[in-house]
Amino acid sequence: MIVDKIKKREPTAKRTENKVDIQVGKWIKCDKCKEILYKDDVRANNSICPNCGSYFRMHINKRLELIIDKDTYKRFDINIDTTNPLNLEDYPKKIKGLREKTGIQEAVSCGTGKINGENVVICVMDSGFLMGSMGIVVGEKITYAIEKAIELKLPIVIFCVSGGARMQEGIISLMQMAKTTAAISKLNEAGLLYISVLTDPTYGGVTASFASLADIILAEPGAMIGFAGQRVIEQTIGEKLPEGFQTAEFLLEHGFIDKIVKREELKETIYKLIKFHC
């Protein structure tokens, strides 16, 4: 009986703990070293675990703060919403709730800004918004940003983090891959510099479109990057995958990315690349 009661109580206890820790609490647990950390310490450290050095995912605003010169970011005036093409019942509600919770409109923010004084077009994705998935709004904003870079003759930097195409919008999400890719082909023709930065995790339709098409592809240490998930690949080919498969380090070794850059060195590296090329 007592055992039964304990078992029954467990899930509730866990839920409360999660809620306190992650949503409203001041503490956060590092997935890697399991250390309980004071959130402000983590934030002050560029969202890097002060104990083991592993990376937390970054909010759009924190990322912009890290990369773009203070008060120079101007978000493009493009405020759009999905039309919910599959007429899913819960989807619009979910989007609305996420807007309130995260304080951002969608999984990407695009605009212009300066990096050590150099003008750029910048797009930053956010994993906190439906895992950074690309639907109509993300596809449109990225495409718009690329077209703006062409119009303004500026280099473009895209920070990627995504689970892939947004399932809730079905095939229209898939088409955003072709749409963003076609925009990249115009960017190439215009001869402008495009740098993508792959952060943990970058998967699916984003990897299989604009993320992989940059002139220079950077990645953060330890980021997981791929098209299909490892479990799916293993089940499909019936083979074990090599160790470290889909890590940034593995991809660097196999020529898919050009450089792994520590978070605190990203701004300087991007600045130097822009100075060198433009």
Added chain:
Amino acid sequence: MQKKEDSGEAIAKSMLEMSKLKVPVIAIVIGEGSSGGALALGVGNRVLMLENAIYSILSPEGYASILWKDSSRTKEAAEKMKLTAKDLYELKIIDKIIKEPNGENEQENFIKTSKNLKKEILNVLEELKELSPEQLVDDRYQKFRNMGEYKIL
């Protein structure tokens, strides 16, 4: 440095090259087309589709498993996903549905379907013949550029 095969980059590169082609491109969905693998070959000026083919973001099994964490809801997923030729025509993802006659003689059905397809390919080529190489690239760009209607917030 030697590159190991990776489907993500391959799909991206294939779409990029297709976007740049200066000749008419016709993509035809003839069976089950899904995810990036299908789209990698799908960046055409016109996209045709056989009446009974399907074209989707993912297999219904995968879709149910990702969205609802329940792969047994395959049938429901297939209904929701809008993956039939008729649905995709309404969504303006495809341009033309190729009729597949459904008579008793399978071989005859196949021949008739092939004839329908051939006729449509020739029609499209005739139409696209009018466009210059630059116009063809632009026509393809505009087609995909306009995919995904949105609302203003």
